Amino acid sequence: MTKRNPFKLFLSLSLSLFFLVACAPGAKEAKTVSNDYPRIFPDYTFVTVPCNIAPLNFSLPEARQMEAVVSADGKELARKQGRSCVQFPEKSWKEWLSACRGKMLDVTVSVWTDAHPEGIRYKPFPIYVSGDPIDPWIAYRLIEPGYELWNRMGIYQRDLTSFEEKAIVTNRQNHDGCVNCHSFCDYSPENFMFHARGVNGTTVLVRGGKPTRLDLSKMEPHKSGTYPMWHPSGRYILFSSNDTHQAFYHFGHMPVEVYDLASDLMIYDVANNRVLTDPRFTNKENMETFPAFSPDGKQVYFCTASTKKMPMEYKSLKYALCRVGFDEKTGQLLEQVDTLYSPAVKGGSVSFPRLSPDGKYLLYTEAACATFPIWHKEADLKMIRLADNKEMDTAPLNSDDTESYHAWSSDGRWVIFSSRRLDGRYTRLFIAAMDAEGRFGKPFLLPQKDPAENVLRMKSYNIPEFIRGEVKLDKREVTSLFDIK
Known part of the structure; x- marks a missing residue:
């Protein structure tokens, strides 16, 4: 039985994962642009949140793939992808809120569904970050x-x-x-x-x-x-x-x-x-x-x-x-x-x-x-x-x-x-x-x-x-x- 080179095996798996991610629907720009806000669940659009709150993870149940781009002051902070749900890493989320106390996060959601197989990008919605923390x-x-x-x-x-x-x-x-x-x-x-x-x-x-x-x-x-x-x-x-x-x-x-x-x-x-x-x-x-x-x-x-x-x-x-x-x-x-x-x-x-x-x-x-x-x-x-x-x-x-x-x-x-x-x-x-x-x-x-x-x-x-x-x-x-x- 021929032994396989571990490095080559790792390289082959890495390349396969790269092409899978690169070809996923959320890895490219959505072709349709909407003037509507996304109907996410829970509805975190236009909310004011404490500067120490847990990540506001959300979903769109009908999505096959979705992407959320988080920005502040016109600068992109993160681009997060998921299937029908977006989950933000806790450490990064806390850093964003700390840096944006008294300011606003803008979240742009793109979704790929059966109705929009080539993707639809919704209007960015704000999340206002209060300077006031909440009891832990x-x-x-x-x-x-x-x-x-x-x-x-x-x-x-x-x-x-x-x-x-x-x-x-x-x-x-x-x-x-x-x-x-x-x-x-x-x-x-x-x-x-x-x-x-x-x-x-x-x-x-x-x-x-x-x-x-x-x-x-x-x-x-x-x-x-x-x-x-x-x-x-x-x-x-x-x-x-x-x-x-x-x-x-x-x-x-x-x-x-x-x-x-x-x-x-x-x-x-x-x-x-x-x-x-x-x-x-x-x-x-x-x-x-x-x-x-x-x-x-x-x-x-x-x-x-x-x-x-x-x-x-x-x-x-x-x-x-x-x-x-x-x-x-x-x-x-x-x-x-x-x-x-x-x-x-x-x-x-x-x-x-x-x-x-x-x-x-x-x-x-x-x-x-x-x-x-x-x-x-x-x-x-x-x-x-x-x-x-x-x-x-x-x-x-x-x-x-x-x-x-x-x-x-x-x-x-x-x-x-x-x-x-x-x-x-x-x-x-x-x-x-x-x-x-x-x-x-x-x-x-x-x-x-x-x-x-x-x-x-x-x-x-x-x-x-x-x-x-x-x-x-x-x-x-x-x-x-x-x-x-």
Whole structure:
């Protein structure tokens, strides 16, 4: 048997690869020039992005070959090819964004399809690179979208500067129960809490990275916590305690309605390990939910409605948005209560009030009725300027489908929110810039290494929150909390 020269074999393979690439459709100029922008997925045209965001990889499913040319200030930075997807190298992408802070990237896409076998080059579209970075990590829950049936769920974290995703806690650790309602103290990855329901269920309080059980129901007034918000000092956690139920429908566009039979406010004093209540916000005549502290910790915002017969009267159940002062020294709520949003005037129902870190703006979700907008197609994000209660323009954030939970970045320049706009069933995460005047830019879908991940992942993203760094939680310590006798 004749031995082949390794060098000649390498040279032959290299030449073959060269001719394959040279003859590929994307290696030559497209013959047709279009005045239209490419209909890429995700739609990253005309978006403003943080200067530290992960690569905005995109696809055109009908393409047999495609090419993206990235340039800035008229200078070509890169020419990237792919089949039906363009993936940018992370190292190069970070260099481009760093060099173009406060500037613009121009992306020219050429595509070879069955309809355009000789290629079509689309009009270049801009990507605006903000000088403002974004908090490097987010946390969210992944769950099947129906909520009535699920097998595996968990609270996960994602590095926004790359594509790395890690589990913080999953329901494998608490005997397949539910894990939900995570909340971070001042964006800290070391001080946060979440609920774990089911066998030996509890609220898990993490301080300095160490998890402990917080059995609120064993303290007076013997109520479990539901929706939480930390005081910026870390001394208090404000909860609503909700008796939550679900109704399932066999007709109409809304398969499920989540509602409360009762809900009250209570404050957990972390320093003294006690629960504080106010009789004004624990009576049976009204329901209070979705509490939030102001950034300076001096005020509490919450949603409230008169008790109705549920679920029969859910269409007439509409929540107002109110504010009451808070005394940090005593942990008590003050006398005066202000109404910022009245259903009698505005006509809708409010949930998820969240204040910008500078205290200037309040972002909330508005639906036609009820307390849980996740299945309400009409649910939109709204925002008021607190100085004069002026309603700001949030049209860039909203779609024809559900927008629901939302959170502010630590510098107030970015918001992240969940939306069902892709398919009407699964909530995905979108990020949008906000300028100093309270104007929002076009939202962009959470970047994925493979754009198909956005539609192939059969999980909903739930309760996105920004965090300043990676959560490093000893999973064995968490698991041990649920193995008590």
